Amino acid sequence: xxxxxxxxxxxxxxxxxxxxxxxxxxxxxxxxxxxxxxxxxxxxxxxxxxxxxxxxxxxxxxxxxxxxxxxxxxxxxxxxxxxxxxxxxxxxxxxxxxxxxxxxxxxxxxxxxxxxxxxxxxxxxxxxxxxxxxxxxxxxxxxxxxxxxxxxxxxxxxxx
Amino acid sequence: xxxxxxxxxxxxxxxxxxxxxxxxxxxxxxxxxxxxxxxxxxxxxxxxxxxxxxxxxxxxxxxxxxxxxxxxxxxxxxxxxxxxxxxxxxxxxxxxxxxxxxxxxxxxxxxxxxxxxxxxxxxxxxxxxxxxxxxxxxxxxxxxxxxxxxxxxxxxxxxxxxxxxxxxxxxxxxxxxxxxxxxxxxxxxxxxxxxxxxxxxxxxxxxxxxxxxxxxxxxxxxxxxxxxxxxxxxxxxxxxxxxxxxxxxxx
Numbered sequence: 001x002x003x004x005x006x007x008x009x010x011x012x013x014x015x016x017x018x019x020x021x022x023x024x025x026x027x028x029x030x031x032x033x034x035x036x037x038x039x040x041x042x043x044x045x046x047x048x049x050x051x052x053x054x055x056x057x058x059x060x061x062x063x064x065x066x067x068x069x070x071x072x073x074x075x076x077x078x079x080x081x082x083x084x085x086x087x088x089x090x091x092x093x094x095x096x097x098x099x100x101x102x103x104x105x106x107x108x109x110x111x112x113x114x115x116x117x118x119x120x121x122x123x124x125x126x127x128x129x130x131x132x133x134x135x136x137x138x139x140x141x142x143x144x145x146x147x148x149x150x151x152x153x154x155x156x157x158x159x160x
Numbered sequence: 161x162x163x164x165x166x167x168x169x170x171x172x173x174x175x176x177x178x179x180x181x182x183x184x185x186x187x188x189x190x191x192x193x194x195x196x197x198x199x200x201x202x203x204x205x206x207x208x209x210x211x212x213x214x215x216x217x218x219x220x221x222x223x224x225x226x227x228x229x230x231x232x233x234x235x236x237x238x239x240x241x242x243x244x245x246x247x248x249x250x251x252x253x254x255x256x257x258x259x260x261x262x263x264x265x266x267x268x269x270x271x272x273x274x275x276x277x278x279x280x281x282x283x284x285x286x287x288x289x290x291x292x293x294x295x296x297x298x299x300x301x302x303x304x305x306x307x308x309x310x311x312x313x314x315x316x317x318x319x320x321x322x323x324x325x326x327x328x329x330x331x332x333x334x335x336x337x338x339x340x341x342x343x344x345x346x347x348x349x350x351x352x353x354x355x356x357x358x359x360x361x362x363x364x365x366x367x368x369x370x371x372x373x374x375x376x377x378x379x380x381x382x383x384x385x386x387x388x389x390x391x392x393x394x395x396x397x398x399x400x401x402x403x404x405x406x407x408x409x410x411x
Contacts, residue, residue, distance in 0.1 A: 049290055050283070051209015080282040085289075112289070114296050134195040135293045136202035140209075144195065160289050 008034045011069050015061045018054050019139050022096045025058055029088025040073040041066055046084045049140040086159045098123045103156035112159045120156045122147035161343055165336035166277055167221055169346055172384050174214035175240035178230055181207035182399060186248050203294050213283050231400040235393040241383040243326035245392040252315035259298040260327040264356045266291045276344035299363055306367025313368045324372045328379030
């Protein structure tokens, strides 16, 4: 059977963000391309944040899963050539984030207006009567918020 | 392209990031409120992560591997400015330093986003998006504490006076300024300093603080050429403590 790019991408659906286990790397948008030739596969990846310590885990998981599927030679290469931004999270991914209890990043045009952090929609009750507690949270990609409507603290996957 | 100039530029930026990152991490567990503990820890993680990207770039240009560069050099081999190595002091000093240093840094990466040296241009584009959140953090505190009580304004003002000579040392020129400008690698420290002055003036004008007379302050220089304060070596010793006890340690 000849392996196709589509098949590889389907297999990679199994690889999840280690810090957000409901979100696949495909939906997160960190897989930027797949190159195939016979028995060799090269997966191109780009980090969400440069200092993200999960990147090494993701890389190793990509290699592990593809080897388990029988591909002999797998390379996972991380670069800034195609740069990640939060608009690259798929609609499916955003839905998964919300169900996980994390407010998904808002889609933006051209550049992030940091003021969009001040009234993030609460993932629990959908109210916009919320406030930003801190632009930094438990991981580099999250900010801390509080909902004045349902009186619940929540986190957002930050727009970048 | 002038590789020596690029190596010099990469070292000073990477060393700045590594050292300020470690200083930021000293707030872990000590922040005045939980959110600040987390904020400084997160900024530390960003900056150390960015230094790793730059050390890898140096490795690609023939320098040692990132861990060796980061942990095996002595103070006189570091190219960071003296500003980043100063102890964290009290929260007022750390906020002022974060404001002054990070503002210079985001402008530097904005400028380098169009560098003729492609790997640095790509990384800079990435970094400036991340540092936007650091600037947001600094500016919120400048605005709030800079307009709050007599004590908060006085503390920030005193910290600003102490910090300014060191902050101006960020812009110490290298011997490659002209070469870098000619080849489109970097538009130079003088341009950076001018842009920085405008930007910090704007933020300070919305507070009760007074910007010191920058033109009449002697910058604390030397850092870019390996001349450091007595604070750097103990920091490096602490960073490399485990490595020196057990060079093969793995976890």
